Amino acid sequence: MINITDKHKCCGCTACVSVCPKDCISMLEDNEGFLYPVVDSVKCIDCSLCEKVCPVLHPLKNESEPLVFAAINNDESIRMQSSSGGIFTLLAEYVIDRGGVVFGACFDRDWNVVHDYTETKEGLAKFRGSKYVQSNVGNSFIQVKTFLDAGREVLFSGTPCQVAGLKNYLRKPYLNLLTVDLVCHGVPSPYIWRKYLQETVCRVYGIKKNKSVVNLCDYISDISFRAKDRGWKKYNVKVIYRNGKVEMMPYFENPYMNVFLSDLSLRQSCYACPAKLHNVQSDITLADFWGVDEVYPDIYDDKGCGLLFIHSKEKLDFLFRMNCRLLHQKLDIVVNYNPNILRSVNEPINRKFFWAVYCSQNLQVSYLITISKFVFMRIIRSIFRCL
Template sequence: MIEICKKYDCVGCGACISACNKRAIFMHPDSLGFLYPVIDQKRCVDCGLCVKSCFNNHKPTFIEPLKTCVGHVLKVEEQVTSTSGGLASVFMREIINNEGVVYGCSGENAHEVKHIRIENIDDVNKLKGSKYVQSFMGLTCNSVVQDLKANRTVLFIGTPCQVAGLKAYLKGKEYDNLFMVDFVCHGVPSQQILNDAIDAKVADNGNLRLVNRVKEGGKESKYTLRLLKEGKIAYDQAYPSMGYITGFLSGLYYRENCYQCQFARRERVSDITLGDFWDRHDDVKGLNNKKDGLSMIMVNTENGKKLMSMCKDSCELVEWDYEDFIKRNGQLKQPIRRHPKRDQFEELYCSKGFQSAIKESLRGDLNRIRKIILFNLIDSTLSTIPIIKIIYKQLKLIK
């Protein structure tokens, strides 16, 4: 009997499903709803293609970035409707305008967050924004290859492990017409947990669009579980609260593999890595509209440099020290810690459901989180005072 990889090494990227010519592999949920591959032995012919397609059996190639910068798109409308600086939107539009195709995560159906293929500019909005849940890949890897073989330019956007899954499926073959973009990832909850959180709060929950980051009134984007129905807000629960978004940011119910993630490191696997850049101390100079959100950008490969060059007229950038990125973002150093009540949450979730499980498991977290938010607010406010700004700069020089 074939074992594709050890269960808790599996990231659910779906490369093995795409690799199987006999369609003998399907994804089966565990008690928390995380999907793992199961082989139908009646269809399996022991060809081993699934094993060969799994990056856990072939160490991924990690790359130190060639160039790092901070920036945002030039179009303000694009910027304010994006999670941070809007660079992913620029990449998507550039590829589609050159008759290419884009693969990315869509939250158009909050109950079925998944990777989709688009080739129409009007569909870019389907992929915009953060979705704090694991997207279903299905046969995406197979579809990407079909487009590459048809000489279409392809942009793939996903988590680092999804990029690594696609690269493993390609068996190391390089394509000049393939651009891969990942982002600094904290970890992923399951679709089942998200669905339970939604169903507990919204009675009439058909056709809901998922939004997890919101910019309003020129302020820093906030974390939320917002659900839209026909363009109107059906539910909105902002962080911190006793709910899904706080559990996510606390690392309470990530996929088990996320707590030992091999991609939470300074070296990257994609052509370009994107992340949030919070400029709370007004460190960034030379950008015209940083108030509406900034991205940190890691250009990792020559292909990544090529994509950035294609988009140079659509964005504004300043070079930045990579070591500063790493200081600002823990997931460029190590995985998020496993929440001390992760096991308790799982036990309660299976016996009493999501609402009871999160209420009990997050009880001690909220006060700590609110203190951190208050400290950050005070810190940001003080940093606007001229004399305090000078002191901050002197402290940085000492460091």
């Protein structure tokens, strides 16, 4: 049976929970707010299915070289609502037009990030845009299988490890399944996200800091991690409050994004990712084409340019009929601008220190203390080296 002793070795995909014939695995939150499987050993019959489907214990190889394209949706409005080139919506609309179902990550009522599905084009809006929080997959894998077995076309989108987990759980290829993942930096803690939103709401509404805000939906009406109002490269975190206030903060000034991009708040499996390019199990991977301004200055307009990696070449045809511009790219060139395609980020040496400080301080203060300690230690080390 699954027994997590090293948190680097569980990406939280839920394949084990979904496959268990005795329904005896629950996903429980740890002290960092990430979900891990815990087995009820009294009900367990030792069938080992949970271990067999785990994408960390049994990662599959991806031997094929992907076809890579720069990709821009011709619909300006959809592109502006999306994080990069707006290609996810085109793929999803293709499946909806054929009577299919689309799964993706969205906010729930209280701004937690969860997986859900839709059968309509209007329903796709909630999936648009990157949410920099690990999504709770819930029972999506079981729902996907039910739709597939009923003969419906399904698009499942998520992080590469979620797609790898789904493929392992399904245990056979389905012609009616299209899987789309993302080049993934890593996923931050849902606990930090919840606490950050609480701090933000207290500040904006002048609520006492020690008072817990229960229904965040009563205070916040919209959130975008990647608002392009002031451009794609220098994107802003945008929060619209129910009192009419709109806050736009460049990502490099936002404490939540600072902690995320310093890799302090990531799930531990993201430092040893089981689903980078050579293990990717999706049909299509989407990403930002950072560097497009240098490679293709003539198409660069700072409204977002995506990358499209095609791993299943037999599913190529419809892509060329989509309402978008596609420009063929060389893998080694785009990797130069986006190392997360191939490599996991390094685990920061000050990660434990950050979490210890965060027990008693708010996010901004914890970040500043952690970074200051790091800089201080480097200065001391360089002084000793000079002596």
